[in-house]
Amino acid sequence: MGSFVTFEKRYYLAQNSVQYLSRRQRKLLEQxxxxxxxxxxxxxxxxxxxxxxxxxxxxxxxxSKLEGYVQDKSLVFPTLLLRSEALSSSQIEHYSASNRNVALAQINQKQTKETMIIKANLETLVSSRSVENKIDVATIIKLNQMLLEDDQIYIRNRINWIGTPNSLPHEASYVPPHPEYLLTNLQQFVSFCERDDIHPLILSAFAHAYFEIIHPFEDGNGRVGRILIQLILKQKLFLEHMYLPISVGLVKDQKRYIQALDSFKLGNYENIIQVMLENALALVPKIYTILDKIIILKASWQNRLNLRQDALTWKLLDDLIVQPVFDVKYIKNKYNANDQAVRNNIEALVNAGIVSPIGDKKRDVAYEVKEVLDLLDDFTI
Structure with a gap:
């Protein structure tokens, strides 16, 4: 088929920024x-x-074997893997934070701007799993709005480009399509995502690279594109019970990942497909390991607790895996429990060595499940 991207000549109107351009850049504007x-x-x-x-x-x-393993054991905590996906996908875009700080941000503890960006990525990933309708343009826009926490964001209406700060489009490594093409491009992309004649692993890898060359938003394109991988694998019924945090591998081999995306523009789609498949295969044993360790960890918690079976504490155990940092308010809201009952159950967890308070605050104390956070860090890093 040849190259997936051709190029047209356009002129750039620098508007108010001309005074800040170098003489060489002002000369470029004439071309x-x-x-x-x-x-x-x-x-x-x-x-x-x-x-x-x-x-x-x-x-x-x-x-498929891993998916069956998760289903057979009725595991409710593969959502934990979305934490690793959010951190790694954000790291590709140069945003970094610890698993603990992202979890703290989820219970409204004040954190850095980068941590809040990753928290939004995680929450968008979680929300995307509940999307029942087929992927359409409105869904893609909504994902970007959730990611950037701005419901006024739509398809970009001005040009952007991939390059160094303060560069011109003439100096860019890639100038995505002009805004006048974007709606049509996205409609064609959606039509591709609807296809049932391509295996979901191939479809999701190809779709990710396809979305990257369209680059329909001013910000968030890479992260939305990687969220779409998860959404396609779920909607095509390949992964219904677990998640494949593909970014964990991509962030460790970014050079090859970027090269594969670049070669896609030239019509070579096998490179990005191979990168995705190889990363997926490398993830499988790591996922088995973390899930098995969590099963063993949960069993050890049950042995440490000496409480009646109807105590709230037992209900909390799965939640401690999915949300390994919490406070009294979080538990009260989730289980509609009274304040003293929540505090009594947290005390039981502390006494059993399952959770521990963070810092030495006397009020608004947050608690962490360090054993889970350590497992997450080992998996993600």
Whole structure:
């Protein structure tokens, strides 16, 4: 099919920023820059090499077994893996925070701007799992609004580009499509995502790269694109009971990941598919390990507790895995319990060595489940 991106010449109107440009940059404004035009890929025929087909077969078998393992054991805490996905996906965009600080932000404890950005990424991932309708343009816009915590954000209405700070589009490594093309591009992208003749692992990898070259928003494109991977795998019924935090691998091999996205523009889609499949396969044993450790950890908690079976504490155990930092208010709101009952149950957890207070505050105390946070850190880092 050839390149998935062609280019057209356009002129850039610098408006008020001309006075801050160098003489060389002002000279560049007299010349056109190259703006991407994305080919309609909604009906593309995807042909895989034998190497990629072998990877796909191996990934399907390995991930399907893991999905069955989670379902058979009725595990309710694979949502924990979304924490790793949120941290790693954000790290690709140069935002960093600890698992503990993100969890603190979730219970409204004051945190840094970067931590709040990652918290929004996590909450968008969690919310995306409840999307029942097929992926459409409105859904994609809503994901970006949730991610950036701004319900006034829509498809961008001005050009943007990938380059160094204070650069011009002429100096960019890539200038995505002009705003006049974006709605059509997204409609074509949605049509591609609706296809049932492509395996979800291939569809999600291709769709991620496809979304990247469209780049429909001023900010959040990469993170929304990686959220769409999770959404496609769920909606196509490949992963109904667990999550595949693919960004955990991508962040550790960013050079190859970026190279694969760049080669996609030229029409080479196998590179990004291979990157995704290899990362997925590498994740499977790590996911088994963390899930098995959590099962053992939860059993040890049950042995440490000496309470009647109907105590609130027993109900909290799964929640402590999903939300490993909490306070009295969080438990009260979630379980509609009275203040003293919550405090009594937290005291039982502290006495059993399951949770511990953070810091030495006397009021508004937050508690952490350090054993879970340590497992998360080992998995994510």
């Amino acid at each position: 056109p820059y190259l703006s991407a035009v994305v080919v309609d890929l909604s009906k593309i025929e995807i042909h895989l090499s034998k190497e990629t087909e072998s990877l796909l077969i191996e990934a399907i078998e390995s991930i």
